[in-house]
Every structure is written in C-alpha cells, then in structure tokens.
Amino acid sequence: MDQRRTVKPNLASSIRDSLQEDIESGKLPPGTPLDERAIAAQFSVSRTPVREALQQLAAQNLVHITPRQGVVVSRLSxxxxxxxxxxxxxxxxxxxxxxxxxxxxxxxxxxxxxxxxxxxxxxxxxxxxxxxxxxxxxxxxxxxxxxxxxxxxxxxxxxxxxxxxxxxxxxxxxxxxxxxxxxxxxxxxxxxxxxxxxxxxxxxxxxxxxxxxxxxxxxxxxxxxxx
CATH class of the missing domain: 1.20.120.530 (GntR ligand-binding domain-like)
Structure with missing residues (x-):
C-alpha cells in the first residue's frame, strides 16, 4: 500500500474497488490493520471518501470496524x-x-x-x-x-x-x-x-x-x- 494510485471521479467506489482487489488477492491478508490517514495519502484524497469506502467494505464483510480501535481486514474462524x-x-x-x-x-x-x-x-x-x-x-x-x-x-x-x-x-x-x-x-x-x-x-x-x-x-x- 505504498504506491499512490489514480482515483476515478467516484472516489469512494474507486478506493473500495482497489482495496477489495488487494484483500481478495491476499495482498492485504486477514487481520491487517488499515489506517485511514495512510490510505488517504496513498490515493491523494481526504479521509471522507476513505471512510465511505471502508464502510462499503464492512458491509461486504471484508473489513471489520471497531469504534475507537480502528479497521482491520476481516478474519474468519x-x-x-x-x-x-x-x-x-x-x-x-x-x-x-x-x-x-x-x-x-x-x-x-x-x-x-x-x-x-x-x-x-x-x-x-x-x-x-x-x-x-x-x-x-x-x-x-x-x-x-x-x-x-x-x-x-x-x-x-x-x-x-x-x-x-x-x-x-x-x-x-x-x-x-x-x-x-x-x-x-x-x-x-x-x-x-x-x-x-x-x-x-x-x-x-x-x-x-x-x-x-x-x-x-x-x-x-x-x-x-x-x-
């Protein structure tokens, strides 16, 4: 997650798609913490579309969001x-x-x-x-x-x-x-x-x-x- 990426006009959807690809491919393994600030810098955007993208991924059970603790790639039992x-x-x-x-x-x-x-x-x-x-x-x-x-x-x-x-x-x-x-x-x-x-x-x-x-x-x- 250290390379900047080009973001499409629909910022949240573009970020979601990129993160989803990394999660599904195993590039971001289960349990990996996701930092909003780092992702925003990676895509050269504010944190607002990043939060929206993470919420969408949470709805797909691909990430888990814990209030005041952060976001991690979802793990299975x-x-x-x-x-x-x-x-x-x-x-x-x-x-x-x-x-x-x-x-x-x-x-x-x-x-x-x-x-x-x-x-x-x-x-x-x-x-x-x-x-x-x-x-x-x-x-x-x-x-x-x-x-x-x-x-x-x-x-x-x-x-x-x-x-x-x-x-x-x-x-x-x-x-x-x-x-x-x-x-x-x-x-x-x-x-x-x-x-x-x-x-x-x-x-x-x-x-x-x-x-x-x-x-x-x-x-x-x-x-x-x-x-």
Missing part, C-alpha cells in the same frame, strides 16, 4: 472457513455436473485451451501463471454449467475465500502443480464424456475440505489469519 470451503466444494461440484450434462464442442475447446495454458505454465515453472490458469479452468466450468444463477453464487464465494490465498498455498511445489493438473485433466474428461456423477465427485475432491486436505491447508496458514 476456523469453523467458518471450513463451512465456506464445504459450500464452495458443493457449488463447484454442481457446476461440473451441469457442465457434463450440457457438454458441447465449444466447452471442449475452452477446456483444452485452459489445460494447455496450465501445462505451459507448469513447464516454465511459473507458479503465478499456473495459479491464474487454475482460476481460468474453474471459470470455464462455471460458464459451461450454463446456469448463471449458480455461477453468481460461486464466484463471490471463491473470491471471499481467496483472501486466504487458497490457490497459491496449494500450488507451491512441482508436485502440487502436477497433482492439480492431473485432477483438472480427469475433471475435464468426465465433463466431456458426459459423466455427471464422476464430474461431481472429482470436483468435490479437488477442493480442500476433506479431513486430511483441510488439516494440511490449515497448517499452511498463520494463526493471525483467524479470530
């Missing part, structure tokens, strides 16, 4: 994070199931394209680009479900959980990336063969909610991330 991951897993699995039911040549081409992007990123050793390819793979399946209401539920939930850097923490080593690529290939194959049950099960297994998966995921997170 361990049970809350588990519950959200379980819900995300079920919603993503349903997307995969519907994508298998409604598979098309257009979807096949999109899946093959994003799988190739992931392969190229893994071969170059670019962890950040593989993480992006991973997000694009899931987005292709959301679109492939052809259920926009479902997609509208899963996208913000995934963004909310991404504060905990779910993808980056699962994709740090060549072995983790290889495991992810194998899982993506199996999910894509199940979708394109129209196997709804298999697509659902494989996608559900792909999200870290099982006993060992969730425990391993928690072990990678600092205690300061939680209430």
């Amino acid at each position: 361990v049970p809350q994070l588990r519950d959200m991951l379980e819900l995300l897993g079920e919603l993503e699995a349903l997307c995969a199931k519907l994508a298998a039911r409604r598979a098309s040549e257009e979807l096949r081409a999109s899946l093959e394209s994003v799988l190739q992007q992931g392969l190229e990123a893994s071969q170059s050793g670019n962890v950040g680009e593989y993480s992006n390819a991973n997000l694009r793979f899931h987005e292709v399946i959301y679109a492939g479900s052809r259920n926009e209401l479902l997609a509208q539920q899963v996208r913000p939930l995934r963004r909310l959980i991404q504060r905990y850097n779910v993808n980056n923490r699962q994709l740090q080593t060549p072995t983790q990336i290889e495991d992810s690529m194998r899982a993506h290939r199996k999910i894509a194959d199940a979708i394109m063969t129209g196997d709804e049950a298999l697509a659902y099960r494989l996608m559900l297994e792909h999200v870290p909610v099982g006993a060992s998966g969730f425990s391993e995921f928690l072990s990678s997170l600092p205690a300061s991330f939680f209430e």
Whole structure:
C-alpha cells in the first residue's frame, strides 16, 4: 500500500474497488490493520471518501470496524472457513455436473485451451501463471454449467475465500502443480464424456475440505489469519 494510485471521479467506489482487489488477492491478508490517514495519502484524497469506502467494505464483510480501535481486514474462524470451503466444494461440484450434462464442442475447446495454458505454465515453472490458469479452468466450468444463477453464487464465494490465498498455498511445489493438473485433466474428461456423477465427485475432491486436505491447508496458514 505504498504506491499512490489514480482515483476515478467516484472516489469512494474507486478506493473500495482497489482495496477489495488487494484483500481478495491476499495482498492485504486477514487481520491487517488499515489506517485511514495512510490510505488517504496513498490515493491523494481526504479521509471522507476513505471512510465511505471502508464502510462499503464492512458491509461486504471484508473489513471489520471497531469504534475507537480502528479497521482491520476481516478474519474468519476456523469453523467458518471450513463451512465456506464445504459450500464452495458443493457449488463447484454442481457446476461440473451441469457442465457434463450440457457438454458441447465449444466447452471442449475452452477446456483444452485452459489445460494447455496450465501445462505451459507448469513447464516454465511459473507458479503465478499456473495459479491464474487454475482460476481460468474453474471459470470455464462455471460458464459451461450454463446456469448463471449458480455461477453468481460461486464466484463471490471463491473470491471471499481467496483472501486466504487458497490457490497459491496449494500450488507451491512441482508436485502440487502436477497433482492439480492431473485432477483438472480427469475433471475435464468426465465433463466431456458426459459423466455427471464422476464430474461431481472429482470436483468435490479437488477442493480442500476433506479431513486430511483441510488439516494440511490449515497448517499452511498463520494463526493471525483467524479470530
């Protein structure tokens, strides 16, 4: 948060969007204090639009405001994070199931394209680009479900959980990336063969909610991330 940014005419909305991007990407981790004066200086504005932006973020449960104590990026409890991951897993699995039911040549081409992007990123050793390819793979399946209401539920939930850097923490080593690529290939194959049950099960297994998966995921997170 040390670089000045250009602010659009709607100051509060512009500041909110920038802070929201930093929170959802994990650049501002859970528990990070947010100082009104520092943010105002960063955007070259008064503190009034900053306060408005923080109020808007609080309404989205992205920050927590405590009177006379300050503002921090919101933290989840361990049970809350588990519950959200379980819900995300079920919603993503349903997307995969519907994508298998409604598979098309257009979807096949999109899946093959994003799988190739992931392969190229893994071969170059670019962890950040593989993480992006991973997000694009899931987005292709959301679109492939052809259920926009479902997609509208899963996208913000995934963004909310991404504060905990779910993808980056699962994709740090060549072995983790290889495991992810194998899982993506199996999910894509199940979708394109129209196997709804298999697509659902494989996608559900792909999200870290099982006993060992969730425990391993928690072990990678600092205690300061939680209430």
